[in-house]
Amino acid sequence: MDGVTADFMGRVYDTVELETGVRYCHADTVDYWFKDSKHASLFKEIIHRAGVFADLEPITGAVRAINRLRERYDVVFCTSPPEGSTTAENEKREWIARHFDLSMAEEAIVTLDKSIVPGKVLIEDNPYVSIKAPWKPIMFDQPWNKGTDLLRIPRMYGWGSLDVVYKEMR
Numbered sequence: 001m002d003g004v005t006a007d008f009m010g011r012v013y014d015t016v017e018l019e020t021g022v023r024y025c026h027a028d029t030v031d032y033w034f035k036d037s038k039h040a041s042l043f044k045e046i047i048h049r050a051g052v053f054a055d056l057e058p059i060t061g062a063v064r065a066i067n068r069l070r071e072r073y074d075v076v077f078c079t080s081p082p083e084g085s086t087t088a089e090n091e092k093r094e095w096i097a098r099h100f101d102l103s104m105a106e107e108a109i110v111t112l113d114k115s116i117v118p119g120k121v122l123i124e125d126n127p128y129v130s131i132k133a134p135w136k137p138i139m140f141d142q143p144w145n146k147g148t149d150l151l152r153i154p155r156m157y158g159w160g161s162l163d164v165v166y167k168e169m170r
Helices: 008-020 040-046 062-072 088-099 102-107 162-169
Strands: 121-124 136-140
Touching: 008 040, 062 162, 088 102, 121 162, 136 162
Parallel strands: 121 136
Antiparallel strands: none
16 A cells, blocks of 8 residues: 555655654655665654554555556455554555545455465565565555566556556456
């Protein structure tokens, strides 16, 4: 969900700026776990705060594109909470209900291990996603997943790239 349909990083950057005065943008994060940032520990602390997932902005085009996919396929959110978070699952389900509907929120799968979830494809921004899972990964292009050995994984360059999903669903 976050990094693919919801702008989680934008929220983190806004929070870091409010607390430190340092302005980050998506291009600044080239490591999924923030190892490249002098504020790495603050980033990691923010992702565990209550409320951080509650009112994220949708990524441009995500809601309309997912609704289009729902016209053709059984679409289920599969998302991971930060390990140890006590609020992320409920906040993520509330976000899905607000931007889609309650049934989609109830059907969402929230798990620390996406590789055990059955399915046809998974649109993901995590460059460490398992390619040994039962689904085919589709990498949702973000600065933090460039430069990794993902040549075998199809890549979406935003929600205008639904053709990638259609091809993988054949």
